[in-house]
Amino acid sequence: MAIDRHDPKQAWGAFLESIGPEISGHVLETWFKPIRCLELAGDTAVLEVRDRFSRDWLNDHYIDFLRERLSAIVGTTLAIEWVLNPERAIPDESIEALPDEPSSVSESIHPSHDRGRQLNSRYVFDTFVAGPSNQFALAACKAVAENPAVSYNPLFVFGGVGLGKTHLLCAIGHYILKEKPRSRIIYTSSEQFMNEVVEAVRFSKLPEFHARYRRNCDVILMDDIQLIAGKDRTQHEFFHIFNTLYDSQRQIVVTSDKLPHEIPDIEERLRNRFQWGLIADIQPPEIETRIAILRQKAENDGFELSDDVTFFLARNIRSNIRELEGALIRLTAHASLTKTPITVEYAQQVLDDILTARGALVSVEAVQKLVAGYFQVKTADLKSKRRHKVLMRPRQVAMYLCRKHVGSSYPELGRRFGDKDHTTIMSACRKVENLLKEDASLRKQVMDLERQLDISVT
Numbered sequence: 001m002a003i004d005r006h007d008p009k010q011a012w013g014a015f016l017e018s019i020g021p022e023i024s025g026h027v028l029e030t031w032f033k034p035i036r037c038l039e040l041a042g043d044t045a046v047l048e049v050r051d052r053f054s055r056d057w058l059n060d061h062y063i064d065f066l067r068e069r070l071s072a073i074v075g076t077t078l079a080i081e082w083v084l085n086p087e088r089a090i091p092d093e094s095i096e097a098l099p100d101e102p103s104s105v106s107e108s109i110h111p112s113h114d115r116g117r118q119l120n121s122r123y124v125f126d127t128f129v130a131g132p133s134n135q136f137a138l139a140a141c142k143a144v145a146e147n148p149a150v151s152y153n154p155l156f157v158f159g160g161v162g163l164g165k166t167h168l169l170c171a172i173g174h175y176i177l178k179e180k181p182r183s184r185i186i187y188t189s190s191e192q193f194m195n196e197v198v199e200a201v202r203f204s205k206l207p208e209f210h211a212r213y214r215r216n217c218d219v220i221l222m223d224d225i226q227l228i229a230g231k232d233r234t235q236h237e238f239f240h241i242f243n244t245l246y247d248s249q250r251q252i253v254v255t256s257d258k259l260p261h262e263i264p265d266i267e268e269r270l271r272n273r274f275q276w277g278l279i280a281d282i283q284p285p286e287i288e289t290r291i292a293i294l295r296q297k298a299e300n301d302g303f304e305l306s307d308d309v310t311f312f313l314a315r316n317i318r319s320n321i322r323e324l325e326g327a328l329i330r331l332t333a334h335a336s337l338t339k340t341p342i343t344v345e346y347a348q349q350v351l352d353d354i355l356t357a358r359g360a361l362v363s364v365e366a367v368q369k370l371v372a373g374y375f376q377v378k379t380a381d382l383k384s385k386r387r388h389k390v391l392m393r394p395r396q397v398a399m400y401l402c403r404k405h406v407g408s409s410y411p412e413l414g415r416r417f418g419d420k421d422h423t424t425i426m427s428a429c430r431k432v433e434n435l436l437k438e439d440a441s442l443r444k445q446v447m448d449l450e451r452q453l454d455i456s457v458t
Ligand code: ADP
Pocket: 123, 127, 128, 129, 130, 134, 159, 160, 161, 162, 163, 164, 165, 166, 167, 168, 293, 321, 322, 325
């Protein structure tokens, strides 16, 4: 059985389990284990910590990670609400004694150059799976990383949500830091940048702010520049930073989920500058890339993912990579907690809401219709018991594709194919699998059909 993801305790258990391999044991014990998940109400997770300090520290260092991971487990995008439990508080003196930023944190996150956001250590070029959808952006980012301010300046990386912009941006930072450890890189998001502007103005710290961004910066990596829309003061500051860096041949990279001319409320001169360099776009990944990404994640995290399940996930979760990763995390966390092997049925059960909410699931009917059309037979023929030779192959292929892509059980498929026995479906699937190894024309037919299936439900 899958765990009940609406049960706060179970969801939190699955969360802890899933993050275990990724953060240092110390961080897990000190900061995450003491948290209690009190409630999962609608879109909100209510988390209890023992004191204000823990809350602020978690907010500063791990809030995005926490929100993303817990949302993945629960299957909805959650807001985090903190509550304090004074009874579990540690006395004030010991809070004072805690260092501002425990040194062990840097084990899991790359140390940033200075106060900028931290580069996520997993986001390097080596872990970025290349495919037709992203190879242009990847090549541009590599060129910039290898020769900052020489090849493309500015570089404007454009793509939809969850397609790898932040990953590539961080990868540039890591690469440059590895080659030239003394480079002064600022990695930030325009949201954070805006906060810094506001603070600098409020506390009369503009000179320090300008020194940091204009004098003491060799490379600026600015994530989600589209959020600068409508923020006049922030745009003004960024414009001048841009000019200073550009004029002194220092690299500027920005990412955005909108093209320059689509960002509303932005100064014309800034928009214009974004177009001076190269605009590299990332497209949604093709199924082959989705499969490669799943395989890589499974291998990196050390779990087995059968081809069936890999294919099933890649087929059905197509919109973006973050979602694909989220589904995988949820699936493996559930499976390891309940000690259940990951089969297509199990995946379907655990991810039920994601799959149906998107209407992404391929239905038995859709496969039958497609196969019938492809082989020019009637859908009813696929379900009939007529043992005519021209009907055998379409019928077997339809059964095979349903099993592979819809993921229904054999008995269920038996019912959907005109009340046949489950053994009929099993032997059809096995037959096709065996034939695929030697029969090139069948391989081509199946591939054609899978392509059409992939497109027809997009
Ligand atoms: P964006 O910033 O465009 O919204 P992210 O860079 O945060 O997207 O990517 C979302 C998740 O998908 C990240 O965990 C990232 O590592 C992963 N990801 C995106 N593209 C790839 C890829 N080509 N290969 C491997 N992982 C990827």
